[in-house]
Amino acid sequence: MxxxxxxxxxxxxxxxxxxxxxxxxxxxxxxxxxxxxxxxxxxxxxxxxxxxxxxxxxxxxxxxxxxxxxxxxxxxxxxxxxxxxxxKLQHKAILVGAGNIGKALLNHLDFSANGFNLVGAFDTSPDLIGTTVNEIKIRPLSELESFCKINGVHTAVICVPKEAAIELVSKLYDINVYNFLNFSDYDIKMAYPDANVETVRLGNSLMCLCYMVTNFR
Amino acid sequence: MxxxxxxxxxxxxxxxxxxxxxxxxxxxxxxxxxxxxxxxxxxxxxxxxxxxxxxxxxxxxxxxxxxxxxxxxxxxxxxxxxxxxxxKLQHKAILVGAGNIGKALLNHLDFSANGFNLVGAFDTSPDLIGTTVNEIKIRPLSELESFCKINGVHTAVICVPKEAAIELVSKLYDINVYNFLNFSDYDIKMAYPDANVETVRLGNSLMCLCYMVTNFR
Structure with missing residues (x-):
């Protein structure tokens, strides 16, 4: 090889x-x-x-x-x-925000096939905390710091709105979580230039389709 | 201009x-x-x-x-x-599949800002049909054909699993819906080369992040 x-x-x-x-x-x-x-x-x-x-x-x-x-x-x-x-390195990752997009990812995204071992999920909603989605238990945000430290987690999937993301990413960055799959509108890379950030902008995909619809066929 | x-x-x-x-x-x-x-x-x-x-x-x-x-x-x-x-053309679009990913899009994706007027949503689940998500009523699949024809819809957001997508896209293509924002694993462009397709592959974003985690910092 x-x-x-x-x-x-x-x-x-x-x-x-x-x-x-x-x-x-x-x-x-x-x-x-x-x-x-x-x-x-x-x-x-x-x-x-x-x-x-x-x-x-x-x-x-x-x-x-x-x-x-x-x-x-x-x-x-x-x-x-x-x-x-x-x-194959199967980097450990957590997901924060178990609303619709978070649940969709927990249920349908194959983390392992794409290089990650999803070890935990977090939310603030009492209705969600303690429930299990696709074998992953939803934990309260109060456990975030200890969980990441104990499990050696440096990667987080951000599924919360922009306002919540600003505070959340600051907290994560402080505890050595600096790799982000970002579904929020918050420009993490701008705020933390040395973080590894992959941002999913679904609106941009829609706009690319709009270009095609406007110009072809 | x-x-x-x-x-x-x-x-x-x-x-x-x-x-x-x-x-x-x-x-x-x-x-x-x-x-x-x-x-x-x-x-x-x-x-x-x-x-x-x-x-x-x-x-x-x-x-x-x-x-x-x-x-x-x-x-x-x-x-x-x-x-x-x-x-500004605000192309008419429908969304099919109101599960977690579909709901997330209905609630959080700004269709209008990205060129589309979302006029309807469809699902097969009796629990969802008739409910409303962010002012969009979920309709049964049986109404798909008449709805698209009456409203002049040529664009669909596909939020169903691959198996369902194969049959669904075939049906849509037959009624002149040939623009797709595709969240399924079905390769629509391969099956319909003259369709306009933008496929969102969230696993690919995860893999790009994996590359960064593996190689940087």
């Missing part, structure tokens, strides 16, 4: 490439499950909605080169992407 | 640029609300987490050029992006 390690000088892959890897990974896992063993860049491009040259360029960044006339080994690509992203 | 219209030969902006416009738009609207009237490419770059040259390149694609020593007019940029995306 060594040839799949980062080979560019800065020892890191560009943001643009990283954003595309999960899509490739999902497609490759589907193909593997169907018993496929190899794939050409043009086949993968068709499935991912991109170009063969983009695929070859993206994979070359981390040292994966297809063989002429054979293509890429699906197993090796999966292992390579797994290695770069660190999916 | 005419100088903000598409100026490249194909009369369309690249996908990569389009994906960045909603982020710029959100930042610009915030600045406008704070009473700001102009912004330099480097200021906007800092807020958007990109580079000044990227900003200038993206805006030049649709014919917006900042003035040396003044920067961009925030009002004009907002109007320009609005024009390209077609936010």
């Amino acid at each position: 060594d040839n799949y390690r980062f080979i560019n000088s800065e020892n890191k892959v560009s943001n643009q490439v990283i954003k595309r890897l999960p899509r490739y990974y999902g497609i490759l896992k589907d193909l593997e499950n169907k018993g496929e063993v190899k794939i050409s860049s043009s086949q993968l491009a068709r499935l991912a909605g991109t170009t063969a040259s983009q695929i070859r360029q993206d994979f070359s960044v981390f040292g994966a080169f297809g063989q002429q006339g054979f293509g890429y080994s699906i197993k090796n690509l999966i292992a390579g992407i797994n290695d770069i992203i660190g999916i | 005419d100088n903000y219209r598409f100026i490249n030969s194909e009369n369309k902006v690249s996908n990569q640029v389009i994906k960045r416009l909603p982020r710029y738009y959100g930042i610009l609207k915030d600045l406008e609300n704070k009473g700001e009237v102009k912004i330099s490419s480097s200021q906007l770059a800092r807020l958007a987490g990109t580079t000044a040259s990227q900003i200038r390149q993206d805006f030049s694609v649709f014919g917006a050029f900042g003035q040396q020593g003044f920067g961009y007019s925030i009002k004009n940029l907002i109007a320009g992006i609005n024009d390209i995306i077609g936010i």
Whole structure:
């Protein structure tokens, strides 16, 4: 697998490439499950909605080169992407805010398949505290600090409104939780430039669709 | 505003640029609300987490050029992006599947600000049908066809599991609903190449965060 390690000088892959890897990974896992063993860049491009040259360029960044006339080994690509992203590391994570979006994530998001071990969930509502969603117990916010310290948690999924997020992230940052999957409108990265933040802006997806509806067909 | 219209030969902006416009738009609207009237490419770059040259390149694609020593007019940029995306057109949309994710969207996603007029919601569950979420009545699937035809709906937000989505999208496509905001694992674009599809893959966001947690700090 060594040839799949980062080979560019800065020892890191560009943001643009990283954003595309999960899509490739999902497609490759589907193909593997169907018993496929190899794939050409043009086949993968068709499935991912991109170009063969983009695929070859993206994979070359981390040292994966297809063989002429054979293509890429699906197993090796999966292992390579797994290695770069660190999916097997199963970083511990908590979720805060068990309203509709939080519950949807607890029920339907496969944390483990995407690199995380979800170890706890928190909310302020007395109606929710003590209940269990998909085998995860909802705990009161008063237990947040001790829970994160005892379990060595450095990652949180933020499913609370902006106002609550400001105070919550400040508290989390103080106890060494600095990785965030952010569903709030609060710009965590602006407030904490050295935090790792992935913000999900569903309104932006809607706007991208709006562009298509306006301009195509 | 005419100088903000598409100026490249194909009369369309690249996908990569389009994906960045909603982020710029959100930042610009915030600045406008704070009473700001102009912004330099480097200021906007800092807020958007990109580079000044990227900003200038993206805006030049649709014919917006900042003035040396003044920067961009925030009002004009907002109007320009609005024009390209077609936010004011308020395309009619429905939502199908009022479970946790559907409810979260009905309660918290600002459809209007992102170009759509949400006119109806549908579910199969007798417990949900007839109830109202954020002033939107949940209707039975049996009314889907007549509702879309009467109201001239061509856009649907898909919040059902993959198995249900396969049948649902087939039904919708037959009645001329061909624009989809897709929260299911079903690859609609693969099945209907001429549909307009924006798929939200929350697992991919988690994987991008996993990459950061694995490699940084």
